[in-house]
Amino acid sequence: MASTPLPMAPSTSVNSAMAKSESIKNMLTTTMKKLIQENTIGLVATITPDGYPAVSPKATMVILDDTHIAFFDLRSPKPEEI
Numbered sequence: 001m002a003s004t005p006l007p008m009a010p011s012t013s014v015n016s017a018m019a020k021s022e023s024i025k026n027m028l029t030t031t032m033k034k035l036i037q038e039n040t041i042g043l044v045a046t047i048t049p050d051g052y053p054a055v056s057p058k059a060t061m062v063i064l065d066d067t068h069i070a071f072f073d074l075r076s077p078k079p080e081e082i
Contacts (some may be wrong), residue, residue, distance in 0.1 A: 027067045036061050036069065044071065 028036075036042065042061045046054050058071040 025066060028063065028069070033063055036063055042071070 037060075041057050041059045043055050044058050048054050058070040058073075062070050064070050
């Protein structure tokens with residue numbers, strides 16, 4: 001016998017959306033900010049169009065606000081193709 005999910009009360013979905021919005025506003029916690037500020041290098045990872053990982057060290061990390069980190073991409077080596 002399959003169970004039927006109960007409908008969510010409107011107040012629950014509104015509270016959930018508000019909580020999600022609040023967590024996005026404060027994406028970088030105090031601990032995260034401290035870690036970025038106290039370290040001289042960070043690793044930035046991306047995925048190539050072919051699906052391979054590409055990790056590059058960045059020594060120019062800067063916190064812009066609670067949801068944005070910036071870094072310079074100077075003379076960054078291109079990922080090696082396998």
